[in-house]
Amino acid sequence: MAEDKREVVLRLSDITMQFGGVVAVDNLNLDVHKNEIVGLIGPNGAGKTTAFNCITGVYEPTNGSVEINGEVVIENHPQGKMKDAYKGKNAGKYTKAITMLPDKVTKLGVARTFQNIRLFKGMTVIENVMVAMHMNQTESVFGATFRSKKARAEEKAMREEAAELLKKVDLYENRNDLATSLPYGKQRHLEIARALATHPTILLLDEPAAGMNPQESDDLMKFIGRIRDEFDLSILMIEHHMQVIMGICEHIYVLNYGGQIADGTPAEIQANPAVIEAYLGGDE
Amino acid sequence: MLQTWLPYILAGIAVGGQYALIAIGYTMVYGILRLINFAHGDVFMWSGLIMVYLITVLPLWASVILVIIFAIILGTTIEKVAYRPLRSAPRMSIMISAIGVSYLLQNFALYITGGLTKTYPAINFLQKTVKIGSATTKMVTLITPILTIVLVVLLVMLIKYTKIGMAMRAVSRDFETSSLMGIDINRVITVTFVIGCALAAIGSVLYFSNYTGINPMSGAMPGLKAFVAAVFGGIGSVPGAVVGAFVIGVCENLIKGAGWTTFSDAFTFVLLIVILMVKPTGLFGEKNIDKV
Amino acid sequence: MVNTMNKKTKSVLSVAVILLFLILVYLGDTVIPAGSNWKMLITVIEKGSIYALVAASMNLLNGFTGLFSLGQAGFMLIGAYTYAIFTIPAASHDAVYQYFEGGVIKWSLVEMLEGSLGVFGHYLGMLIPMLGAGLIVAVIAFLIGIPVLRLKSDYLAIATLGFAEILRAFFQWNTLGPVTNGSNVLRKYTTYGNAIFPVLIAGICIAIIVLLINSTYGRAFRAIRDDEIAAEAMGINLFKHKEISFVISSFFAGISGALLAMFQTTINATPFNTVMTYEILLIVVIGGIGSITGSVIGAFLFTAASEWWLRGLDAGRWLGISATFMRPGFRKVVFAVLIMLIVLFYSRGIMGDKEFSWESFLGWCKNLPANLKAWPEKRKAKAAAKREAKEAKAAAKARAKEAAESNAARMASGEALFTPLEVSDTVMVFDKEGK
């Protein structure tokens, strides 16, 4: 396997997530390089979304570490009750306990979408995008309430940028509609636009093509490629549509029952017997 | 030393047992519907109030049975009318509905009683004075904890070993999946309310035999305290609620005994906040993980 | 045309209406004699505007940030006491704090400032303790918020309710008597002279709340309400924003507490109990959770109904009907039933989550005759639709039952391990986290 020369922007080392006695993610090691599109696949319940949640700070991994742009931002090792209950590997390897809340992770440039779309239901399309820009505004609540000059300027800039972004994802026409009134496919686009509004360097997409027909998936594929170039992103995506994954990912990781069973280029993965067995089911 | 504190401990155990009987209703309903049934304390108050009226025409045993039946009907009707239609509505709506029902029950009681305190009928057997060591107290003080424990053991057995008990556990664990498995959710919820209200009615007989005045607000404080007991023990856990109730009952009386009477009610809430901070799942509660 | 109304016209119109209202209130309070029934209208406007403010502040939390807090009465209590304590005239201290040797604070801010600044000082002396009331409440809310705001919805509700009860006991504590007068009422403090005062203050405060809601922070609050996890993923610091919302809401609850103190002319901790919080909550619900306009309308309706219109129900004579069942307490029963009807059948409240705007108002006025005319047909259509929906529901129910049965059978045979279960369209979706 050829060594990737680009710098690593996201690295998971030995990430293990254990809920009670269930190991949802078992010793996952994964690298995302700059401008790379990486796929994370596996059958239902393989622990893909859990891995996402470990990266974004929603869950605290039981063991292992997450590095963003070469810096360890999350690290944990089995503690307390988990010390005895821990079933994973590399128990003694990590010693620190660094946690990070999801909003901090986002501020570090990691944005995500959700498997089951989580738009802000009571808000319009443009408001959904503007919310994501809130973290970058600097005016205090006092100034913002009383519409200081700075607040007005920031608000205006925000609105303009959001409009720009919406144009890029073909949602400008719908900007004043309620987010929930959009058709399903557009809601997916909006979720991605919203994630982009946080100015990420790494984008995590959780099943962006779920529920789409082949034509839509195809469009989405192109769309993802386009935003990667346009926004200079590195992308890690979970997907079931093999067509999408194989079409755009440069590197693919395969999970099954929490464990990492293979990684490699699309061609390598397609030829890997373990993967085929995981998907088609071997002899039980 | 014990001589001095015995009366407080006895009173605490008695009132704790009565809180426990109310708390079970809270904890079971919360376990299944994730709803703080604010009206539960008022069902308890109404049980007491109905007893006052029934006893004037019926013998004691018949009144007690009718009171229990009344509480069950009231509780299940509230569920059917005020909670069931809102089951798929946001969580806040159903809680507001519960508060509204509580407001209605209190005001209706206010209207019926004319705002006056009614004296609970004397049940001689329960109100007989007995002497334990240095303390003199009512018979009900001794009967309450025993009866409470017996009822709780029966209830725990029901939940553990019967089919409906199994269904209840399943529903409290996972509402959607249970309904997919063909469990009749509505029946489970109704049974939950039946059990909760019946116990509250029994609790009302014991409680009001001990503290014989009933007014429209009589249910509010015991209700809140019972809910705190349920949280303390770990919401959804029946034994937890009982332990919580006894702890609250005893502590409350010891605090009064220590001369901090101003803060006897406030203490319950301090306890609530401390437990929520330190162990939000309560003593026996289980942690559940949010799905993202 | 309604649609072409420009911004300037709208603001002129709004200012004109507000000014007219203020003038009417001012004149109303001055001109209407004490013995007139219309005086009740002024009383309702006073109390209604105070409740409108506290309801709006509660709506900011419950309706816009999605925090189910029940501590409002407790915060009003602190506000009321703070205001009262600093404005009791020096000469009245001995009478008010009769059991506590005149208390420890022997001066009144109003008198001090009045002495040096005249009438202006008088009002400044009222405004400063009122602002102080808000600030003290905000600080206390900040401290309470640190532990409490990490809790999930109903735990938060019960914890804030608990704090309110603790505060109430604290304020009645005899040891604090020299400051709070213990169990006894505080009275004789400076109150406002004309009903325009609470209306104006409440109006300004509500306007600030509206500005906040429409700012970028308000957007963040609504994001938290709609979806906490997504909001967090968008870089919104949940705790910080919940604290901001909680503190600001409490600040205004404190101000409204101070206004309530002035309205009542005497203050005592007992009535600031859970019933009061429930009443405020019900106002928010009646008006519409997520609509400030609704909270304001709700507050006036609630006050007018409970204090004025329905009083006849207690006295045995109402709308010309006399009946023996109309005795004290009947008013509250009718009132509670009305509220339950709203909660059950009209849970979006009067305004839903819409706000007042001139366009929609004028549009509504314009379409009213047409709508009224079309109403019978609409009703027919609706009935038909309802019938259809009912039939569809029954059919779906049957399907769901079938699916459940077959699922159960397949579960039993172990088949379901390999194939997904059927999910029917009407299987009840019960959202445990209330999203």
Added chain:
Amino acid sequence: MKKILVLALSLVLAMLALAGCGGGSGSGGGGDTVKIGVFEPASGDNGAGGKQEILGMEYANEMTPTVTIGDKEYNVELVKVDNESDNSKAVTAAQNLVSQNVSVVLGSYGSGVSIAAADVFADAGMPAIGVSCTNPQVTADCEQYFRICFLDPFQGTVLANYAWESGCKKAYCLSKLGDDYSVGLVNYFVEAFKELGGEVVEEQFPDKNSDFTSYVANAKNKGCDVFFAPVSTEAAALIIDQAEAQALGMPILAGDTWDSNVITDAAKGKNVDITVTTFYQEGGNPEFDEGIKEWMENNSTAMTNNGGNTDLAAVTALGYDAYFVALEALKAAGSTDPADVLAALPSLKVSGLVCGDVSFNETGDANKTEAFVKHCNTESGAWEFVKTQSAE
């Protein structure tokens, strides 16, 4: 369905609005009626007492339904409003009375609500006659408030003297948090009792409390020899019950609120020793006693409001007196204008009342120097007269 409901609701509200406006103008025009406002609790903690006080006024109104003011005969109409024993509701309730154009207000039972409403009456220039509100703050600094009963400093001293004279050295004093009446009376009692050389233990119970076990136990444990609890009748019944259950073993002492059949009913057949000070001794005016009892027997609502029997409460007698004081004031004023009534009140002297003559001192309080001491006979369930006691 929803639409209909919405429409119905808005219709009801619209009608309410009309009713609110229409009701006033309709009843305000009657030329031959003079309205007397009754500001009393009909619900809440003091509901029972308030109702008994209203009974006296109703009976008096039935006996003397008209009054001649100037040379014109007026029908007297009682306008009742429920202050819910709640200080925050009292203000609007009082405002409601004022807006109904009454000439004078009677009430209230319970001092807190009267203090709370005082400013409303003051602002409106409405004369108010306190009936059984004994806290000094009611009339202090309020020129519009008068009262026909004695005051707590007086009553507290009387009770302290009585306790001391019966050989009590250490008193347990219980009051209710946030209740001006009980806290105030306990305060005056403590002051006087300490001056006499006694010792006190003070405790307070919170709102809505119904568990008095620990308070009774505290009194016993601290070695007190008298249990002073001038609280509402609601709490009183519960205290008596616990006193019996735990064999309190010391006399219970209380103020005027306890002079009610609620107490005698609760104490009947129990081993408790209850003594109270009060305004009126049953049998002091046989004619009145018989009359009102007969009236109650023929009036089931009145009977219910009195707690189901015809035992007289002192506040009923006071309520009766208050009505006649109001009539006399109206006569003296010569008009139905509240301002004239207010002007007539300070110099008013009324005799022939059942609880003794009434004249007001400069703060507006009745000049009363005697209280009746009564003891509860637990066998017959009736009050027995002990003595009259003055403060000295």
